[in-house]
Amino acid sequence: MKITAVRQWVAEFGYYNAHYVRIETDSGVVGESEVGMRRRSRTVAALIEELGEYLIGKDPTAIEQHSERLYRDSFLGGTLLTIGISALDNALWDLNGRDLGVPVHRLLGGKFRDTVPVYTHARATETPELFAQEIRDRLDKGFTAIKTTLPGFYTKVSSVHHDVPAAIPARLTETEALPNWVWPMIAEYFEAAREEAGPDVKFMLDCHGRLNVANALRLADTLEPFNLTFIEEPVPYERADWMREVASRSTTPIASGERWANHYGAAPFLEQRAVSVAQPDVAWCGGITAAKKISALAETQGISMAFHNPFGPLASAATWQLAATLPNFMISESMITPEQSVYWDRYTENPPEVRNGEWRVSDAPGLGTRLRIEEIEKHPPRYEYDRNGTR
Template sequence: MVLTGTTFESSHPNGLSAGPGADVIKSIELFKVLPRWLFVRVETSEGNVGWGEATLEGHLEAVEGAFEDLRDRFTGWNVDNIEDIYTSAFRHRFYRGGPVLMSAISGLDIALWDIKGRKLGVPIWQLMGGRVRDKVKVYGWIGGDRPTDILEQAKKRKAEGFTTVKMNGSESLGWLASPEDLKATVERLKEVKSIGMDAGLDFHGRVHRPMAKQLARMLEPHQPLFIEEPLLPGQIEELKKLYAQTTIPIALGERLFTRQDFRPYFESGCIDICQPDISHSGGISETRKIALMAETYDIGFAPHCPLGPIAFAASLQLAACTINFVICEMSIAMHYNKGAYDLLTYMKNPEVFKVEGGHVATLEGPGLGIELDEKLIREVAIESKAFYWKNPVWRGEDGSVREW
């Protein structure tokens, strides 16, 4: 199915004075592409082009609606004033934050940074003080929602160059289940570690407090790299108590979107690793600030990124220049059920994402450092809602709704 993106053009007045002869935003295009991504293309009056990613899994329609406002407001604004555009987008509609608005802002912001880097002929990390590392540690995903054949998948990731993986800690358990249900999680971790790989365990908010403290204790002797979202976001006091009961590093943040969202977790001392997702947390501008804020609390920065090549490249740019960076998620190993569309499908230079020894080399090209196949993107872009990715609905054996 073919659909070119929707091009937005507007003659609304500028915000901050663009200045004579300024390069201004001319158009914004959105592309829904398989398997579940929303790409953003920004073109300027001088013909400069940048790409962003505004994917919000299962909620693309809402993000598209948010772009109606961004289009009307920012067409004609000086493309170089990224901070002014970000601040206006965040502050000037009274209601701030949240996954939909922040994902839309993210897509626009990443594209603006891509343009700036390309105009100056340097990677984005060069615009932020230069790099602090030559290569970026990454991990691949194994397992899926109902983990099976974990060992074989881990072996495959190892053959692809990964030294670290992440997998779901369990199926959705509800508030209280049999302790026997937790043993399979421990066995899967032991299998992965038996071939010399590190592993993070993603609880995904599926394990509620009575089970989370049991599972953390059972996992501790086997030393997972971290446990992610052991409790649902918002349960800060409960997380503090769990934190005091385990020595396993606790990671969290894919469902937090601003410094204000992260602040109580930092101040409460209940996490060790923050995981903002650059396609949800305000793009490069806000995610960079979250990472710097985390450093003051001695908290690591590990970008969450089960998304497309634009989001991954943007995450790598921040990883290169952020001192408290730990590790980045890389979705090339994920299985998609919509055909052979993966992290490399839309790239002309996929070699820049090659994994060796558990690392990807720091990107050296201008802007995001990747070259996209725009012709293919336009061919694949789709409109039909039948192709929208939807979150699965989970229910327990009694029929009650469970956390995804």
């Protein structure tokens, strides 16, 4: 069996452009994948096209070899490169599963669990009272784990701008002074959320690297009474030493990793125990192959896995197939909102279903989800999403 073609479609997905890839073979077996990037979709498309040329004529079963060559032979690394590799890597795993008639989790060592817990999102909104309403809506939909963004810094954000102006300017750097009212205001939001949800619902907070070490520690102290599951990227993601200092002094677990480029990018954070929770993205870090290696490194340090996954059905399927096999898996992000669900059903057959905050592991061959190319072609990309966006 040899690879004969790598095809790609880019489609509008509500607030970003999704990239869909199909790898074809001379035996008729295909593999499909999905990646997304909230900006630079034309760059990602060109990268997938160039990297795909390498695969033509190759054996699709040599996944590890292709992962190594695509990364090393590109000379330069970084997450933009590994997004392109992820698209091809995940499609190869899907192809091999389909060829053998088994789910991808069988190829990865088999199920460690029958269900994969996932969390959803709630907007920080304009007031604590509105935030509590957002929490109630997610609870009524069956979720028991919810993440939000920093109150005051975010209210409603699209790919390229703040739909509602934030109290803290979007361009404020992590070293500029914050007003004194920030910390009690953030506490008010989580007090309202806890009152609405009770003590057992898991809350997580994403900071997008907006703080310096000193303010990240003030945030951790502020939130300690509310028993968060983790605080994500409190400081800029590039600095393992900054992250480690916060993690070592915070009683709330610190999470990071969505922007890691494969296991080499993850290693400094894991080896220094700069995080308690690792968050690689299977659609960004180099695919299932790289994410499995990151997970193994994390396991040796007693670090839990909580995959970043704000994208669509095939990206979710790849993430959760891997998550089902991992002893150190904690929880995965999901973006199954009413607005996003429209695209799941439009672009794929048999998209993953989450019920009561869990995905029941599928035994369908490959990733278990199939592209609807005729529908994808009806919804071209919107390149206004590629303008410089928000932090």
